Structures are given as structure tokens and as C-alpha cells.
Amino acid sequence: MPSAQNDLTSTAWDVVIVGAGPAGAATANTMAGFGQRVLLVDERVSSSFKLGESLPPASIGLVTRFLGDLERPERDLPGLFRTAGNASLWGTDQADVSDFFFTPTGFGLCIERLAFDEALRSRAVAAGATLLKGARFESCARIADGFSNWQVTLTSGMQARQYRARYLVDCSGRRAVVARALGVPIIQHHDQLFAYAQWYSSTNKDDDRYTRIEAMPHGWWYSNRLPGAERDQTRRLVIFLSDKDLPAARMAARSQGFDQLLNDSTFIRPLLHDRGFHPCGEIRGAPANSQRLQDFCGEAWMAVGDAAQAYDPLSSQGIDKALRTGSHAGHMVHYALTDCPPGTSALDSRNTHIHEYAEQQLQLWQTYISQRDYYYRVQPRWSDQPFWQRRQRRDNSDQENFR
Numbered sequence: 001m002p003s004a005q006n007d008l009t010s011t012a013w014d015v016v017i018v019g020a021g022p023a024g025a026a027t028a029n030t031m032a033g034f035g036q037r038v039l040l041v042d043e044r045v046s047s048s049f050k051l052g053e054s055l056p057p058a059s060i061g062l063v064t065r066f067l068g069d070l071e072r073p074e075r076d077l078p079g080l081f082r083t084a085g086n087a088s089l090w091g092t093d094q095a096d097v098s099d100f101f102f103t104p105t106g107f108g109l110c111i112e113r114l115a116f117d118e119a120l121r122s123r124a125v126a127a128g129a130t131l132l133k134g135a136r137f138e139s140c141a142r143i144a145d146g147f148s149n150w151q152v153t154l155t156s157g158m159q160a161r162q163y164r165a166r167y168l169v170d171c172s173g174r175r176a177v178v179a180r181a182l183g184v185p186i187i188q189h190h191d192q193l194f195a196y197a198q199w200y201s202s203t204n205k206d207d208d209r210y211t212r213i214e215a216m217p218h219g220w221w222y223s224n225r226l227p228g229a230e231r232d233q234t235r236r237l238v239i240f241l242s243d244k245d246l247p248a249a250r251m252a253a254r255s256q257g258f259d260q261l262l263n264d265s266t267f268i269r270p271l272l273h274d275r276g277f278h279p280c281g282e283i284r285g286a287p288a289n290s291q292r293l294q295d296f297c298g299e300a301w302m303a304v305g306d307a308a309q310a311y312d313p314l315s316s317q318g319i320d321k322a323l324r325t326g327s328h329a330g331h332m333v334h335y336a337l338t339d340c341p342p343g344t345s346a347l348d349s350r351n352t353h354i355h356e357y358a359e360q361q362l363q364l365w366q367t368y369i370s371q372r373d374y375y376y377r378v379q380p381r382w383s384d385q386p387f388w389q390r391r392q393r394r395d396n397s398d399q400e401n402f403r
Ligand SMILES: Cc1cc2nc3c(=O)[nH]c(=O)nc-3n(C[C@H](O)[C@H](O)[C@H](O)COP(=O)(O)OP(=O)(O)OC[C@H]3O[C@@H](n4cnc5c(N)ncnc54)[C@H](O)[C@@H]3O)c2cc1C
Pocket: 018, 019, 020, 021, 022, 023, 024, 041, 042, 043, 044, 051, 052, 053, 054, 055, 135, 136, 137, 138, 171, 172, 173, 174, 175, 177, 195, 239, 286, 287, 288, 304, 305, 306, 307, 311, 313, 316, 317, 318, 319, 320, 322
């Protein structure tokens, strides 16, 4: 009897999607919905944490399209709650509240991130995609067997297996493993922003529904109450962002230094103190710089989500971008595969649909960069500090829609 693994290796896939985060799940869902044979792979079987928990009002419709009504109990997204807006100490030392009440949906959402990503993957499988967990992308090689354009090598444990596909989609997040294997450089955009995350818990009630943001001389903080309280514990995430080469970043990596930096916060520190929060678990670090690929697509491959372009968390747009561009990519690759019979080439940006995707990526990037630069420039304090010097000098146009 052939094993399930052998079935997967002997199938000629229309597309192999590397990475089953929101971008991979959305691309898989869209393409499987068109009847394409989709293999969605992720190196992880499970994760212990993932950063990125808030969805702005503008994302609600999109998320509902992929997951249905998020607030229905059977969605199994524990503790998800509606958020009311952002409260920030940014350009001045006076708190500024931007209320979601005045947006078309009237609220944003705070999600339990691991459950959210899992729900997206389940929907992709329900749409017909095959999900392979615990399989790490190692390499890919061009082939021409009359149908497939790629032979993709994935490893599970010590075992390497080959899979064939017409098209390859890189949804592997900031690491952009497929693009890098193909020699496409990642362009780091001006900054070395890095996030240091500490979880807190308390037995006291915390019904805060605002994302708290505070600019500091060496970077900035943000904090969200988290869904999914267990055993009467309330959880909160506090994140410090600074450039990795600055001394503050080295401090933030250790709990003593993190605490020392937090002592200077006039917005987040008192909130933690008043509600009896204590740190739990260790500080986790994650890159948060702005980066993009030099090329978003090439012959029979494209990158989607953070693999294509990754944003500063100030934007709060990462999940939205992953889902939106996943949907767009899924449509465009489906149309391109339909237009080009197997065995033919021209699956690069000479193809109208692939070209349209690449153009859209470029436009998104330009909009993002001008928004990001605007938001850093409207914080005029600490112009003698390297973190702000690096950002306040940039010259760009006025934009909206950040946190
Ligand atoms: C500090 C911080 C805070 C953030 N806050 C928010 C927020 O509040 N709201 C928001 O919308 N966004 C936020 N984001 C951004 C958001 O989390 C990302 O933009 C989003 O996860 C991107 O989705 P993705 O599917 O492109 O990539 P990812 O979610 O990173 O998924 C990539 C997947 O690829 C897999 N993978 C990687 N390498 C391989 C390999 N070799 N083989 C197989 N699989 C592989 C990984 O295991 C992973 O599952 C934040 C980011 C940071 C750093």
C-alpha cells in the first residue's frame, strides 16, 4: 500500500505554498477554491507563541470573508474581544485617543493569535488544500517534465522528500526562504527595528480595550490586554521596540533592563502597577524592521505576505496585508495557470496577472513607507537621540491608517 507521504510526493501539484501563516492560508484557500491542487507546507507542527494580536476596524470585513463571523462561539477563538481604539503618548506627553467608534465597523478585534492562524489553516483545508505540517523547505530546482516547473525538497526530521509543482509561492514570513534560495535579495529599509516582548499576568480584572502606545527617547512601547484568560488570570503583552544596534535594545533583552526602561514609562508602567500585573515567562525577541524583496515574483514563483514585504508593527497592518495579498495572489496565480497550459513558460511578470500582482506590491510598499515616515516624523521630541534622529530626518508625505 502506498503511504500518504508517497501520495503527496507522486502528486503533480499546481502549487506548493511554503509557510502556513495568514498569507499561506489565504493563498491556499483562494486557489483551492478554484479547484487547483494545493500543497500548503509549514515547518512547524505547533508554536508556543506568536506576536501580532490586534486587528484594526478596516480588517474586520476581510477576516470575516476568510473565517466567517469571528464572534460566533463555534469559531473556537478563545476570549476574542472587541477593541475600542488606540490611546497613545506619541507626539506630545498628552494622551491622544483615537476611537474606533467613528469607523464604519465601530470596533477592532484582539485575537488569540495561535488559534486565529489555526482557524485560517483549517478553512484552507476545508476549501480543498492539503496541509503538510512539520515539513521544512530546503531547496527548489527548475524542471520541465511536461507539467511541473519545480522540484521542491522538504525535510521532516532527517528525511528529505521531493515534491513537484507548476508554481511555487513563498509565504514563509520575514525569512523569505524560497526567494532567498532563488538568490533574490531582501532590501532592509533604513532601520534595524527589533521587538522585545514580555507577557504579564494578574489575578485582578483588566477590562481595558485600548492599545496603549508610548514614545520614549530610545524607541517606543505598546501594550494590549490579551484574550484567553485562564484560571481567573488576566494576561497582557508589553512590547518595547528599538533599533537592535542601540544600547537600549541590549537592555530590553534582559528582564532587569526591560524593567529599568519600563520604569520611565508614564503610560504603561502605572497601568501594570495599578492592576497588579507580574511578568511571566521569558522575554522574546523578534525582528520588526521594514523590509521587502528586490523582486516580488519571477519565473513560476511569487512571494506573499511578510515574505514579500514586512512592516513596522506601528502600522498594525501585517495580518491584513497577509490576507489581502494572499487573496490577490491566489486569484492572479490561478488566472496565470489557467492562461498558460502545462509545459509552457511565461509564468513570470510578462504574464498580465503576475505583472498586476507585482505592480500592486510595489504600490503597497510605497504607500506603507510614506505612512511610516510620516508617523515617525510627527513625533518631534528627542531629536538628539539616535533612534529619533534616524527617523525624523526622513521626508515624506502625509498619510493615515497607522495604529
Ligand atoms: C512585534 C510585532 C507585533 C505585531 N503586531 C501586529 C498586530 O498587532 N497586528 C497585525 O496585523 N500584525 C502584527 N504584526 C505582524 C504580523 O504578525 C505579520 O505581518 C503576519 O504574521 C504575517 O503573516 P505571514 O503569513 O506573511 O507570515 P508568518 O505569519 O510569519 O508565517 C510564516 C510561516 O512560514 C513558516 N516557515 C518559515 N520558514 C519555513 C520553511 N523553511 N519551511 C516551511 N515553513 C516555513 C513559519 O513557520 C510560519 O508559520 C506584528 C509583528 C511583530 C514583529
